Amino acid sequence: MNVTKESRVVPVELTVRPDRGGFIVEDARTGDYYEMPEPAVEALRRMREGGTLGEIGAELAGRYPDEEIDMVGFAGQLFELGLVAQVDGTAIGNGRPDGESEASAAIEGGVAGRNRRExxxxxxxxxxxxxxxxxxxxxxxxxxxxxxxxxxxxxxxxxxxxxxxxxxxxxxxxxxxxxxxxxxxxxxxxxxxxxxxxxxxxxxxxxxxxxxxxxxxxxxxxxxxxxxxxxxxxxxxxxxxxxxxxxxxxxxxxxxxxxxxxxxxxxxxxxxxxxxxxxxxxxCCLFMKTDLYYVLENGTGCYNLMERSRRWLAVTLGGGSDGGRGADKEPRAVRLYAVLLVAGYAFQLGLLAFYFAPQLIASAAAVVPHLADWDGGAAFWDAVVFVLEFALAAGLLVYSWRKQRGGGAASRSG
Known part of the structure; x- marks a missing residue:
């Protein structure tokens, strides 16, 4: 729906909780979570009170002179996330997009991410x-x-x-x-x-x-x-x-x-x-989303740390555009983690190339040929168990990859 500065956009019922450096906003209907800065939370409050986008934008620009305020863009962001209840008194269907695309930040910091429905x-x-x-x-x-x-x-x-x-x-x-x-x-x-x-x-x-x-x-x-x-x-x-x-x-x-x-x-x-x-x-491999990665993310207050670091690397090394997400203004923790991310990927590739792959090849070469031995001896059953374990691990890995491609970025610990 097309909105202008004269539009009155009312968001759905939201629960706001203070957090490090910002706020955690929960959609009361779905259990989805978003990280938002103070200007975005204040904009939501004023929108619930019934102000026009233009009035709210002018007010916020005065209160937050160092922030780039774009209320029309912010309203579009809320539409994309299914967080709009009414526009100019007309009820809006609150269906959520099927995809997991993340809205760009119309207010700096904006909606940094979301989790799947609880x-x-x-x-x-x-x-x-x-x-x-x-x-x-x-x-x-x-x-x-x-x-x-x-x-x-x-x-x-x-x-x-x-x-x-x-x-x-x-x-x-x-x-x-x-x-x-x-x-x-x-x-x-x-x-x-x-x-x-x-x-x-x-x-x-x-x-x-x-x-x-x-x-x-x-x-x-x-x-x-x-x-x-x-x-x-x-x-x-x-x-x-x-x-x-x-x-x-x-x-x-x-x-x-x-x-x-x-x-x-x-x-x-x-x-x-x-x-x-x-x-x-x-x-301890913080370049993967391990338990200690989430501790680091929680301790720094830089949520979606890995995704933000990847985006910062893409913009910094690739020279491309970040779509207005403010990647060039990321805090030091994001930039430092980006270095760790690159080093971690290099380490993992080396580990795969020089340790896991040779080990797997050597094990397969030593065990798999015994599948041809149908005498039922120990070597034959060793080969059977090895192949079954490998097939089970590969099947679970493919299942996990497919599940991740079809799902969102919920907080997980494992």
Whole structure:
């Protein structure tokens, strides 16, 4: 619909919460969230009061002389996002576009992003019970576990996980099954930490399958997390790693208490320690959307940090236009993260080219030919398990890619 400076545009019912450097605005009908600066929030308030776009624009220009105010453009932005209820007294259908295109910022900073509609889940977990998982005492114990793990490995370097810990048994088929069962159990425990944190704050959670580049992961969707204070978000983001560190401490303690023994319990403890150690390093890869990435994003207040950094890189290196989104005015945190992003991608490409690809090729060359052996021996079943695991991982990765292309950018932690 065409609007002018004389138009009176009334937005839908919105809930506004102060946040670092701006405001989080929630569409009360759909549960979608948007980050907006103060001028945009003030514009919404004045629009609800019934002022014309021209009147509101003139008022805001006086109050915010350093901001570029374009109320007609801002109204168009609200139309694109389905946030308009009425125009000049005429009700507007509030259908939302099918695509996930992000509106450009008519007011600097504008609508920086949005999350998918909130979906319920795990509501059967009592909030009172979930609070026990994120009690300050439990969080203190988890923090102490991090220090204890570092101290244990420093005092006993032999506890540092090694690649051979991934092969506790001679049978590759048994190793594969062990990896699948133990790793899945540890991942579910990690995600349970996120789920309990969300339920402790009365929010729903949903467990799904996602990916970080080529790595398939389970992830907890946290669409409602923007209702929380920044400190509470930190708790939810770090709850999974807290569970990891407690289990890692147990695994290291078992190995330290029974050194040199080769029983199955010690082998499983070493396997679990290696799995959790690698996952902790993975969480430190901030160029992917790991738990620590969301902690960084939440701590800096630069939401959509990765997307904003990519856009800044495209404009800076490509010399193109940012469509009026203000990429040239991004804060220092966005520019610094862009450097980390480039370095991280280079590191990951090197890791794929010189580590994962050769490892996969060598494993396939050693195992797959035994598929031709129909005698039912150990080598044949090793090959079968290897192929099935590879097919499962590849199928989940393709599923996650397709799901991401068809969905939005909800907050996830995994």
């Amino acid at each position: 979906r319920g889940g795990f509501l059967w977990i009592p909030q009172s019970f979930a609070r026990l998982w994120v009690h300050p005492a439990v969080r203190a114990i988890a923090a102490a576990a991090v220090c204890a793990n570092i101290a244990l490995i420093a005092a006993k370097p032999e506890l540092l996980p090694r690649y051979r810990d991934a092969f506790p048994f001679e049978s590759m088929a048994l190793n594969g099954v062990t990896w699948l069962v133990v790793s899945l159990a540890l991942v579910l425990l990690h995600e349970l930490g996120h789920i309990m944190a969300l339920r402790a704050y009365g929010l729903p959670a949903k467990l799904g399958i996602g990916h970080r580049t080529i790595f398939v992961v389970l992830e907890t969707e946290m669409d409602g997390i923007w209702r929380l204070e920044p400190k509470q978000r930190h708790v939810a983001y770090l709850a999974g790693m807290g569970a990891d560190q407690l289990v890692l401490l147990l695994a290291l303690a078992v190995q330290a208490a029974y050194p040199g023994e080769g029983g199955w319990a010690l082998k499983l403890a070493a396997f679990a320690a290696m799995d959790l150690f690698v996952k902790t390093l993975f969480q």
